[in-house]
Each structure stands twice: as structure tokens, then as C-alpha cells.
Amino acid sequence: MNLTAILLTFNEELNIARTLSALSKLECVLVIDSFSSDKTVEIAKEFPNVKVHQRVFDEHTNQWEFARSLVKTDWTLALDADYYVSENALKEILELISSNPTENGFYTDFLYAIDGKVIKSGIYPPVCVLYKTASCEYQKDGHTQRLFVPGKTGKLKNKLIHDDRKSFSHWIQSQVKYARLEAEKLIEIHKEDLSKNDKIRLNYKLTPILVFFYCIFAKGGIKEGKAGWKYAYQRLLAEIILQYFLLDLKK
Numbered sequence: 001m002n003l004t005a006i007l008l009t010f011n012e013e014l015n016i017a018r019t020l021s022a023l024s025k026l027e028c029v030l031v032i033d034s035f036s037s038d039k040t041v042e043i044a045k046e047f048p049n050v051k052v053h054q055r056v057f058d059e060h061t062n063q064w065e066f067a068r069s070l071v072k073t074d075w076t077l078a079l080d081a082d083y084y085v086s087e088n089a090l091k092e093i094l095e096l097i098s099s100n101p102t103e104n105g106f107y108t109d110f111l112y113a114i115d116g117k118v119i120k121s122g123i124y125p126p127v128c129v130l131y132k133t134a135s136c137e138y139q140k141d142g143h144t145q146r147l148f149v150p151g152k153t154g155k156l157k158n159k160l161i162h163d164d165r166k167s168f169s170h171w172i173q174s175q176v177k178y179a180r181l182e183a184e185k186l187i188e189i190h191k192e193d194l195s196k197n198d199k200i201r202l203n204y205k206l207t208p209i210l211v212f213f214y215c216i217f218a219k220g221g222i223k224e225g226k227a228g229w230k231y232a233y234q235r236l237l238a239e240i241i242l243q244y245f246l247l248d249l250k251k
Contacts (some may be wrong), residue, residue: 001027001248003097005077006067006134010057012081013043014165020047022085025094026077032067040081061145066137076133078147081130082164085115089158093130096156105149106132113163114227121221121228123214123235124162129154142186144178148219175238183245203243208239 015164023029027203030058031044034057044050055066068076075097079085085093087166089108096106105128111182112122128147138145164171186194186202194202201207204248212232215221221228 001093002073003025003075003077003094004071004073005029005033005079006064006071007032007033007079007081008063008067009036009044010169011036011038012040012166013038015082015163016040017043017046017081018163019048019079019084019090020044022087022090022094024026024049025090027073027188028073030067032070034218035235040119042234059140059145061138061140063231064145064147065096068136068138069131071133074133075130076136076232077130078130079160080162082162082163082166084163084180086158086161089156089160090097092156092223096130098234101154103152103154104135104148105153109159111159112231114230116163116165117224117227118161119221119224119227119231121215121219121224122162123211123219129160130156171234172237175241178244179238179241183249187249188247202246205243208236208243212236 003026005026005028007029008020011031020029026049029047029050029051031050033041033044033052033054035054041052041054044052053070055063056116057063064078067078077093079197089157108121109126110124111118111120113119113126128149131149135151136147136149139148186198191199204210212235215232215235216228221232
């Protein structure tokens with residue numbers, strides 16, 4: 001099996017078992033833990049195909065590059081601890097790499113889950129999760145990292161599920177930290193290098209309201225009950241926090 005899965009973790013005890021259970025068919029899963037204070041490491045070590053490495057966290061780019069440096073297989077499956085890989089998705093991935101594809105990386109779309117319920121109104125962007133280990137590298141991008149994939153890329157047919165079960169207070173704390181870094185990126189980068197969405201976020205103060213109504217009406221969140229409303233409010237709050245930091249930095 002010419003594939004290794006890598007995951008970064010920090011206090012992911014509410015997510016990690018679900019994610020690792022879905023990867024039980026893989027021969028090697030590497031968990032790079034930032035010295036969690038909960039049961040993340042203890043849970044991860046219960047899986048016989050998982051190897052746990054611990055590294056002090058400095059930034060996402062370095063952490064992912066460290067994880068990539070440990071991979072000995074030609075292909076890497078890079079996952080967040082709250083990504084769930086369905087049986088069909090894993091089957092597709094294994095069949096794909098066995099066919100010797102010419103692409104260097106493969107993106108996936110996501111379904112978003114709120115309290116474990118999968119919704120269709122999510123706007124989580126596509127992410128390159130499957131790539132040729134030696135051909136790609138992580139580069140810093142705002143609050144997080146971007147995987148640089150040279151040459152051709154493809155897209156998986158099966159979507160992964162983003163299913164974070166951590167508390168709302170934890171989510172708020174993360175958004176405050178990430179929004180400031182993202183705002184600094186939007187302020188500092190040359191305007192011509194910004195994506196269309198980033199230009200809108202930088203220049204239009206009504207972006208939070210527009211995103212909320214987009215999730216509720218255009219994406220059909222209103223039909224998904226409480227989960228749809230909670231997701232729309234999450235996106236509203238995330239954009240409000242970002243706009244606050246943009247206003248603060250523009251001073």
C-alpha cells in the first residue's frame with residue numbers, strides 16, 4: 001500500500017477516534033501531536049496502524065512540513081483531525097493511486113457536519129488532501145498553510161466530511177486567533193494577488209450579512225433545521241470577527 005495518512009492534532013479527543021477508525025485499512029497513519037493535554041495521544045495509540053510523533057507547535061506550515069518529511073510512501077493523504085473519510089472515499093483513493101495517475105495532487109469537496117448532522121449548505125472550500133509526497137510542499141498562507149502542487153491536479157469524486165465536535169467556546173477562540181492572522185494577510189498582500197472572494201472580504205463591510213443570507217437561502221440552510229441555522233450563524237460570526245480585525249488594522 002503506497003499511501004501514508006498524516007494528521008495534525010492538539011486536544012482532539014472528541015474527534016480523533018472517529019477519524020482514525022475510518023483509516024483502519026491503511027498500513028500507516030502518522031499523528032503529529034502538539035503535546036495535547038487531553039486524551040488525544042492515548043486514543044491514537046490504541047490504533048495498531050498509528051504512529052504518534054510529538055512536536056512543539058510553532059506554525060502550521062512547519063508542522064505540516066515536518067509531517068511530510070516522515071512519510072516514506074510515494075503518496076500522502078493529509079487530513080485534519082476532524083475530517084472523516086467514508087468507506088467509498090477511501091476505496092476511490094486507493095484505486096486511484098494504484099492506477100499510476102499523471103496528476104501530482106487531488107482536491108476534494110466537503111460536506112459539513114453540525115453536531116454530527118451532515119448539511120448541504122456548507123461553504124467549506126476544496127482542499128488538496130491527496131498528493132505525491134516528493135513533488136509538493138507546504139507554504140505559509142495567512143493563518144494556515146497552502147500546499148503547493150506543481151503540474152496537473154485532479155479532483156476526487158467522493159466528498160470528505162468536516163465534522164468537528166469540539167465546543168462552541170473553543171470554536172470562538174480559534175476564530176479570533178485565525179481571523180487576526182487572516183486579516184493581516186489580506187492587508188499585506190498585493191491586491192492583484194487576491195482571489196475574488198478575498199477582494200470582497202477586504203473591501204465590503206456587509207460581507208458577514210451577505211454570507212449569512214447566502215448560506216440560509218442560496219445554499220438552502222433554511223431547509224436543514226437547527227443545523228442549517230447554526231452553521232449560518234457560525235459563518236456570520238467568523239466574518240464579523242474578520243471584519244473587526246480588518247477595520248482595526250486599517251487604522
